[in-house]
Amino acid sequence: MGRLCIPVVETTVEKALIAIKETNRLADLIELRVDYLNRVRLAPLLESPQKPFIVTNRREEEGGQYKGEERKRLGALQEAIDLGGDYIDVELATERSFLRSLIRNKGETQVILSSHDFLRTPSPKELQRLFGQMTRLGADVVKIVSFARSWEDNLSILSLIPFARRRRQRIVAFCMGEKGKISRIFSPFLGAAWTYASLSRVKASAPGQLTAGEMREIWKMLKL
DSSP states (O other), X not given: OOSEEEEXXXXXXXXXXXXXXXXXXXXXXXXXXXXXXXXXOHHHHHTSOSSOEEEEOOBGGGTOSBOSOHHHHHHHHHXXXXXXXXXXXXXXTSOHHHHHHHHHTOTTOEEEEEEEESSOOOOHHHHHHHHHHHHHHTOSEEEEEEEOSSTHHHHHHHTHHHHHHHTTOXXXXXEXXXXXXXXXXXXXXXXXXOEEOBSSGGGOSSTTOOBHHHHHHHHHHHTO
8 A cells, every 4th residue: 555644734725735736746645634724625635636545634632633523523534435535534532423423434435543642652452452442343444653752662562563464454553752753664664554754844743753755765774
């Protein structure tokens, strides 16, 4: 599927269209962060990309910008499904009735079920339990992201990748923060579906996110 996903974090549709055009040259996938938009108009945006497209409407509790009504937030994801989007990303913490409805009505769209911990990295056993919850709900892709408080935290999160591969489950897993950068770099080479990098430093969507240029340069140096 590719290795590098670049988020588009613009406030207007017009700016997002420009960013998508630039991102198409650098990314294997593009993530549209709907929560950054002042006014959501998905149709023109979903018509523009050449690469697979992820629609995300991240709530504030998990590092996003969305502060409004939950039904409206998830309505944007259902609209992405109705428009034939490649992927939607929805949080595991979403109210179960809404979550099950999205998964039940996903059509050809694949659902990325995600969990973000901005305080710590859980133990490997906790991470595996979290993984189990997501797979039982029917995730097409499991995404588990935690905050690295120590270098060892990278080992805990990266151990999920072979764990998922043995179960034939696609996964995205890495750590945030300065100490988590190493997991962002190496996760695709352990078998993660992709990793994330920003278009530029000012367009980062999470702590510790490298730019696409930095990521590809590191991979080139390491001959990966």
